[in-house]
Amino acid sequence: MGKEIERKFIAKSMDYSRLGAGKLYHQGYIPTRNGMTVRVRIAGDKGYLTLKDRVVGFSRNEFEYEIPLDDARQMLQLLCEPRQIEKIRYRIPTSQPGLVWEVDEFLGDNQGLILAEMEVPSEETLFDLPDWIEREVTGNHGYNNNALAAHPYKEWTTDEKANGPILK
Numbered sequence: 001m002g003k004e005i006e007r008k009f010i011a012k013s014m015d016y017s018r019l020g021a022g023k024l025y026h027q028g029y030i031p032t033r034n035g036m037t038v039r040v041r042i043a044g045d046k047g048y049l050t051l052k053d054r055v056v057g058f059s060r061n062e063f064e065y066e067i068p069l070d071d072a073r074q075m076l077q078l079l080c081e082p083r084q085i086e087k088i089r090y091r092i093p094t095s096q097p098g099l100v101w102e103v104d105e106f107l108g109d110n111q112g113l114i115l116a117e118m119e120v121p122s123e124e125t126l127f128d129l130p131d132w133i134e135r136e137v138t139g140n141h142g143y144n145n146n147a148l149a150a151h152p153y154k155e156w157t158t159d160e161k162a163n164g165p166i167l168k
Contacts (some may be wrong), residue, residue, distance in 0.1 A: 003059055003060070005058050008143055010136065011115065013130050013131075016101065016130070018148060026044065027041040028079075031081060037146050039145070047074070047082070049065050058123050059069065081149060083150060094127065099118060102118075102119075103117075109152035112153055112154075116133060123147065151165060
């Protein structure tokens with residue numbers, strides 16, 4: 001079992017895009033009733049199935065498996081909610097060994113939102129923030145991709161865009 005310990009931030013500029021190449025991601029969510037997340041993802045030419053536990057602090061249990069690309073396409077079409085996420089992900093190395101920024105430029109209904117994530121080995125891990133980071137949104141579950149699929153950025157009020165989404 002893997003453990004995901006993640007910090008999430010809003011990017012204020014696209015300066016990161018000159019630091020690495022982007023890859024197209026398409027992902028959807030299989031409905032659950034227990035607060036867990038079941039995600040189907042196509043990243044470039046690979047398919048993945050991911051199961052995530054509830055978040056405690058910055059951490060949660062995560063199980064991710066590569067699956068055949070055709071299976072991922074069928075699952076997205078047949079099993080996932082109709083509202084799905086499309087984004088371009090940039091992986092930006094840092095000067096700190098083992099730490100990488102994952103920056104998501106959202107497309108479609110979430111266009112205009114840019115989130116940067118840092119997976120860390122522990123909740124106490126310190127790291128430098130690049131100048132293209134605006135503010136931290138770790139802990140606001142409205143910025144989670146499954147929440148963005150259900151309540152996309154284009155539907156946010158002016159207040160939500162300024163202060164973060166309000167989960168309903």
